[in-house]
Structures are given as C-alpha cells and as structure tokens.
Amino acid sequence: MPAIEDTAKPASSGPAIILVEPQLGENIGMVARAMANFGLSELRLVNPRDGWPSEKARAAASRADHVIDATKVFDDLASAVSDLNFVFATTARERDGFKPVRGPVEAGRALRARAEAGLRTGILFGRERFGLYNDEVGLADEIVTFPVDPGFSSLNIAQAVLLMSYEWMKSGLAEETQTNFSGPELAPATKEQLHSLFAYLEGALEARGYFRPEEKKPKMVDNLRAVLTRAGFAEPELKVLRGIISSLDRFSPAMPRGDGSPGDDPRRLPAAARSRVKDEES
C-alpha cells in the first residue's frame, strides 16, 4: 500500500485520546496526567460540559501542562476523528454489530503497528455516567474492553485512559520485562568463592565447639552448606555474609576479643544515622 502523505507522522506518534462530552474538569486533568506518564500528549474533547479551558483540569493534571495546553475542543465526534486513520472505542458492555473486540494488550500492539506504518490513530472514551452511544461506537473501527471483574465493573475515564496509555507505552518496549532501572546483576558466585566462605564459617564455628557431638559433624556441615547454597548468593552477597561472620567472630560473650563492649566496633552507627532517603513517588 502506498504511504498516504497527508497522514504521515513521526513513526511512533501515539494515539489521540478523545473524550466524548466529559463532565468534570478534574477528570480531564487526571486523564492528562495519566497520558503524560506514558508518553501520550494529544488530548481532544468533544463538547466538554463545563467548557474549556478549565482551571480544575489544569490543577488535577499535576504538571502535565503540555497536554492541557495542547488540548483541542470539537463540536462533534466526527470532526474530532476526521484526520485519523484508525479509531478504537472503549466500552464495558457488549454491543451488537460487526466490530472486532480487543483486550488492551492487543489494542496497544495494534495502535503501535499502525503508528509505525505512519497512520494516525485515536481512542474514544465516553461520558463519566454512561459511556458512548451506539452511534458513537459506530464511528470507530474496533472496540477495546478491559478485563475487569464482571461483579464490579466501575472504571472511571481517567482509569480507562491510564490503562490504555500504559499498554501503548508497553507496546513500544523491546521486552515486556523492560524497566526504567534494574536491580544489580546477581549471578551466583563461583563455587570457589562459596567454598571459601564455607571454610571460613566452619573454622569459626569449630573454634566455638558448634560441631558437637563429633559424629554428627558431617551431617551438620552438609546442612549448613545446603542452606548457604540454595539461595545462589552472588559475590557481593557473599562479601556481606563474610563481614557478618567476621563481626560475630570478633566478639562472643564467653571470649571477648576486645573489652566485650559493642562500642569497640568502629562500624557501629548511632540510631539517628539510619538512612531514610526520600523517594519521589511510590
């Protein structure tokens, strides 16, 4: 199929989010915030009940001002989708008709594939109280619905927009398990490193008479090694463990190596120094 020049856009242009007759400015703002979190920026409103611009929307958008500022208002749904090539309608209820029904994961991928082909896409969301009329759903190509509990189906528009924005973002990840940051690479240490810990620990325990009676020592050693093997500790973790054992090895009530006071340990910190680093978000 030849490229359609008028509608060609940058490759990963996200879907426009189209709210049909939204009622509350707060909800519009929450929609903008949800979009911005997942990289969407094009918000369209069809006949917002309380008019536009809306200070309540801006306040609820929590710094997503770029979305609020670029929001466009239309008199009717047909005008709002006129420049788009492909449109999803969100609905919680089964409709008669010929439209394919997708889940959000599938819909996210369908939108991504069309965006990468240079097509413009959009997603329709209905009114807070009763969603979209059938003739409005009729203006869409396909339906997307969320796998909610049939016993409690009550997503508001900002929640529905959040889920679709999230699936849009996910559809662009190289792998589903990709995250913005990752934990340390914790490959299991080599057996030599592990066995070195065994030797150190078993020596310290031997010195304290842990392996008694003597005939049980082989079984006790087996158990101890099994416990320390199953976790698959990485090298940095083995170092933490060695430090712990080393610290315990220095003091014992019966045979203190210093004067027996914890104050001797230079690594002991006052309680007030406990690290409480703040996080921006949960």
Added chain:
Amino acid sequence: MPAIEDTAKPASSGPAIILVEPQLGENIGMVARAMANFGLSELRLVNPRDGWPSEKARAAASRADHVIDATKVFDDLASAVSDLNFVFATTARERDGFKPVRGPVEAGRALRARAEAGLRTGILFGRERFGLYNDEVGLADEIVTFPVDPGFSSLNIAQAVLLMSYEWMKSGLAEETQTNFSGPELAPATKEQLHSLFAYLEGALEARGYFRPEEKKPKMVDNLRAVLTRAGFAEPELKVLRGIISSLDRFSPAMPRGDGSPGDDPRRLPAAARSRVKDEES
C-alpha cells in the same frame, strides 16, 4: 517443599494492597475502587494520616464497600506484612541494594505463581508525596516499578494500585487477549456467497449502464470485485451489502419504481428513532 499450613489459603487469593501512611481519604477510596475492578479485596493501611474509618474514602470508592469495610489498620509496616510470605515494594526510583527489580507484567505473574502455591502475598505503596523510605523497601522481597516516561513520572497511588491490580487480573487470564465479551465470529464467507453478490450487483449496475464504454467493462468488473474481496466479508456482512444494493436498486432518480418518494420505503425510520442505547461505562 512441604506446604506451610498456617499460611495456606484458597488457590488464587490475590495480593494484599498495603498503603504506607496514606494522607488523603479520597486516595484510599480510589485505591479500593481500582482494586475491586480487578478482583482484589484486601486493603491494609499503615498509620493513615487522617484516621480510619473515613467517609471521604467510602465516597471515593464508588460502591467498593466490601473493600472499605474489610480494610485493616496497622501501627507499623512490619505488623502489616507479618502474615505474608512474599512482598513487593513499588518504587519509581532506583535503590541501592540487592533486590531484584521487576516490571508490572512480570510482577503480576510472580504474584499469581505464589498465590497458586498457597502463599500469601502483598504489595507496598508509599506516601502520596514521597513514596517509601529505604528501610520500608527493605522489608520487601523484590521491587516493582512502572515503565513510565522518564520525562514525566507522576503516578499517584491509586494509579499505581490500578496498574498492579490490572496486571494481577491479567496474570489469571487463560490468554492475554481474553476479553469479557467478544465480537461476532466473522470468518470470511464462502466464495459462492461472495460470487452471488457480485452477480447481483453487476446485474443492477449493468441495467443502469455503469459499465461504459463496453471495452472497459472487464477492468471495471475486476476492480469492483477486488474492492469487495479484500475486506474478507463474512456471510452476515454480505447480507447487509445485498440489502443496501437491493434498496438502491428499487429507487433511482431517473427510473423511480414507486412514486420516487423515500416515504415509500417501509424500512425508513424517523430520525427520532435512531438508537441511542446507553452504556454503563466507557
């Protein structure tokens, strides 16, 4: 590993949602609503700032009263997780330490696998303003983080709970593409059915002199058939098309078969009868 009797629960018991020092009752209510949509019901609060119960929470929960009524309050986080076997902490920021970091899809599956093994799980969410302290993250087994736009990372707790609740529900679906209802089965009709439509349409067009000049008719027929073939119409769709053609075939400005007035068509409906069926949700 032997089953641990004290912690055995019904196979698909979902994770407890644990809010650490939540500030606003509205947010707690929105969390309950998000949970209920995706089949979660166990909400725990650690030191809610404005106390509990909260009428604001109940109002914002939008009928998720079963979640609000069963909410438990704890004085400290350790007590809130004491009966759980596995705990995720949500965080938007990278932390030092040995904890594995998961995306929400992977986390949903990890929770499901543990629930099916009879283990109790939970997910920690931090304060509205700054999330979880490091020592609180330390009480969790693993970290989950959301693939938000690094340039606009501002999920509130109800949005974060919504995404994890959604991924919990999804992890229990037989297939990722499963939906609560589906579109009609629209397998392409047989070629006999399609060719029957061609014959009817081409006959009607022939009667009106559409295929002119005569030498272009083969190409025109090719094009017409190509257009009607590519969509892969199903049998019920072919019936709609046949109805349309049949209707057009009855009236034409040049050769009216009735008196030429659209009022002759018994299937014509007054505009007021246009179906506008309400949907519960968008």
